[in-house]
Amino acid sequence: MSSLTRFFRRRRTYRNVVQELAGYSDHELHDIGIDRVDIREIARRMSEEGR
Numbered sequence: 536m537s538s539l540t541r542f543f544r545r546r547r548t549y550r551n552v553v554q555e556l557a558g559y560s561d562h563e564l565h566d567i568g569i570d571r572v573d574i575r576e577i578a579r580r581m582s583e584e585g586r
Contacts, residue, residue: 545582552578 556564556574564571 549578549582552581 553574556569556577557571559567561571569577
């Protein structure tokens with residue numbers, strides 16, 4: 536797989552995770568142990584897992 540393909544795949548994963556978690560209420564995020572401020576870091580980690 537080319538590095539460009541990997542880049543776009545990671546970028547898409549990052550965007551999808553941010554979008555999904557941002558749609559949750561603060562209460563729902565709290566229930567799963569996530570603070571809203573942590574969403575981008577979680578998305579970054581998720582997008583790098585496929586390496």
